[in-house]
Amino acid sequence: MADRTETERRPGTGENGAHTSRDGAPNGPEPLPKAKMPGYFEGETVTRRALFSGGAMAAGGIAGAAIALPAIGFALGPVFDKVEEVWQDAGPPSDFSPDDYTPKVLTLDTTVGEAGKTTVYIRKGNTSLGERTDEYVAISTRCAHLGCPVRWVSPAQRFVCPCHGGVYNARGEVEAGPPVRPLDRFKTRVQAGTVQIGPRFSVNSKLERFSARDPGEPLDGLWKYLYPKRFSVPGV
Amino acid sequence: MAIRIPKPPLPGRRKPPPPQERVNGEVTVKDQAAEVGAGIVGWVDERTGVGGFTKGMLFRKVPKGTNWFYTLGSATMFAFLSQAITGVILAMYYDPDPSRAYDSVQHITNDVFLGSIVRGMHRWGATVMMVLIFLHMGRVFFFGAYKYPRELNWIIGVVLLVMTLMMGLTGYLLPFDQRSFWATIVAVNLNGTAPVLGPYLADFLRAGPEFGATTLTRFYAMHMLLIPGLIAALIGIHLYLVVKLGTTAPPWMKAKLPEPLEKERV
Numbered sequence: 001m002a003d004r005t006e007t008e009r010r011p012g013t014g015e016n017g018a019h020t021s022r023d024g025a026p027n028g029p030e031p032l033p034k035a036k037m038p039g040y041f042e043g044e045t046v047t048r049r050a051l052f053s054g055g056a057m058a059a060g061g062i063a064g065a066a067i068a069l070p071a072i073g074f075a076l077g078p079v080f081d082k083v084e085e086v087w088q089d090a091g092p093p094s095d096f097s098p099d100d101y102t103p104k105v106l107t108l109d110t111t112v113g114e115a116g117k118t119t120v121y122i123r124k125g126n127t128s129l130g131e132r133t134d135e136y137v138a139i140s141t142r143c144a145h146l147g148c149p150v151r152w153v154s155p156a157q158r159f160v161c162p163c164h165g166g167v168y169n170a171r172g173e174v175e176a177g178p179p180v181r182p183l184d185r186f187k188t189r190v191q192a193g194t195v196q197i198g199p200r201f202s203v204n205s206k207l208e209r210f211s212a213r214d215p216g217e218p219l220d221g222l223w224k225y226l227y228p229k230r231f232s233v234p235g236v
Numbered sequence: 237m238a239i240r241i242p243k244p245p246l247p248g249r250r251k252p253p254p255p256q257e258r259v260n261g262e263v264t265v266k267d268q269a270a271e272v273g274a275g276i277v278g279w280v281d282e283r284t285g286v287g288g289f290t291k292g293m294l295f296r297k298v299p300k301g302t303n304w305f306y307t308l309g310s311a312t313m314f315a316f317l318s319q320a321i322t323g324v325i326l327a328m329y330y331d332p333d334p335s336r337a338y339d340s341v342q343h344i345t346n347d348v349f350l351g352s353i354v355r356g357m358h359r360w361g362a363t364v365m366m367v368l369i370f371l372h373m374g375r376v377f378f379f380g381a382y383k384y385p386r387e388l389n390w391i392i393g394v395v396l397l398v399m400t401l402m403m404g405l406t407g408y409l410l411p412f413d414q415r416s417f418w419a420t421i422v423a424v425n426l427n428g429t430a431p432v433l434g435p436y437l438a439d440f441l442r443a444g445p446e447f448g449a450t451t452l453t454r455f456y457a458m459h460m461l462l463i464p465g466l467i468a469a470l471i472g473i474h475l476y477l478v479v480k481l482g483t484t485a486p487p488w489m490k491a492k493l494p495e496p497l498e499k500e501r502v
Contacts, residue, residue, distance in 0.1 A: 075440075076440060078439060078440070078442075078443040078444045078450070079436050079439045079440050081444065083444060083445060083446075108446050109446045109447065109448040109449075111334065111448045111449035111450070112334040112335075112447065112448055112449050112451075112452075113334055113335050115334060115417055115447065116446070116447070116448065146421075146422040146425045146426065147421045147422055147424075147425040148418065148421075148422065163422070212445065213435065214424075214425050214428035214429075214434075214435060214438050215425045215428070216425050216426065216428060216429040217428060217429060217434070217435065226431040226432055227431070227432075227434065227435055228432065228435065230435045230436065230439055230445060231436075231439075232439050232444055232445040233445045
């Protein structure tokens with residue numbers, strides 16, 4: 001109160017003047033009592049207005065969520081929907097040799113007609129490649145770079161991709177070009193004298209098996225943690 | 237004592253139209269038509285106040301030096317409108333079923349009256365829109381029009397650019413020929429290479445681990461409903477901010493300072 005007479009009539013003349021008279025609260029007249037809303041009672045914690053506006057917002061939020069959540073779940077559903085394991089006949093064992101690949105056409109998706117079919121290159125296990133003679137190797141034609149269809153060039157004993165120059169050897173390992181891992185494979189089995197082809201799986205450069213990944217996703221070292229297993233594909 | 241009811245405020249009357257010159261004192265058909273037109277405009281304006289909004293939007297002040305480069309944004313918007321109109325018409329004939337999509341596009345191109353023109357407008361218009369949106373972005377960048385207080389409009393513009401690219405991606409699949417099929421395979425795999433979330437994003441785009449019939453319908457729904465709706469809404473906000481904040485002068489225009497400051501200018 002001591003400096004009041006000195007500064008109250010001279011606002012904005014200096015730091016002192018601005019401090020005491022601009023905010024006015026300590027020196028000005030008593031503030032008017034706050035107007036009480038209808039329905040006010042002593043000791044109320046929530047005003048009627050706050051309760052109603054909060055209630056209206058909550059009701060609107062619930063109504064919005066009731067529409068939005070099922071819609072989002074509907075759109076995201078396929079990400080979490082596991083597809084069934086399907087085994088398809090590829091032909092009798094006599095169709096396949098250990099020295100060269102035999103192309104067979106399989107159906108990956110039954111809903112898109114010709115677009116759902118794919119070529120699979122199949123051969124018997126070859127002891128010179130470190131494989132058992134009773135197993136079958138089924139190589140996917142999906143290039144591990146970006147998914148173009150690779151072709152087996154028998155004279156060169158190489159898989160060649162038409163898009164960006166990926167080249168793979170007879171075991172599907174990368175020889176040249178941009179692919180980040182070997183060609184994917186399909187599970188195989190022999191049942192009732194017929195070679196059957198199952199779900200696709202991916203391999204890293206040591207031919208260790210992983211559940212099917214999309215092209216362009218490396219699986220060596222730390223990369224396998226950056227491209228985790230999807231919910232939609234069967235495990236290895 | 238009579239009760240006084242307060243009168244509700246009423247909008248002022250419009251100015252009476254200036255007296256028309258009459259031929260032989262008769263009201264001509266032209267006069268009557270003008271009267272009807274003004275009447276309809278006035279009726280709508282009195283109830284919506286749209287006149288003031290339209291005036292503020294169309295007759296706003298623009299800085300000196302405004303030139304043809306400032307039309308690139310509007311040009312992009314009209315390219316979008318052209319895409320929207322031709323797209324709606326194409327949707328009347330297009331069939332997003334994997335066994336019929338290709339044939340329905342051939343039907344549009346070869347059989348439907350003016351089909352090749354409308355499809356051509358949509359197909360080439362997509363490229364035109366892509367070129368225009370990049371030119372518009374370049375104009376804004378090189379004129380410094382992204383600076384305060386227009387940063388938010390730049391951000392909205394970036395979202396619009398990404399959405400335009402998404403329109404290109406989703407629309408490319410719809411003819412469903414070899415090129416669009418394999419391009420989509422590659423594009424989805426590119427999305428899959430994003431770390432951690434990429435594999436799930438690819439599954440979302442394909443509606444599963446393999447390309448299927450729902451991939452086509454999904455791309456179609458995104459192409460014709462989801463993304464255009466978002467683009468239209470964002471263009472609205474973009475335009476609102478342009479009108480509210482005004483446009484910038486070109487960087488070579490010097491602001492005129494008050495006299496005393498003008499002398500100090502180096």
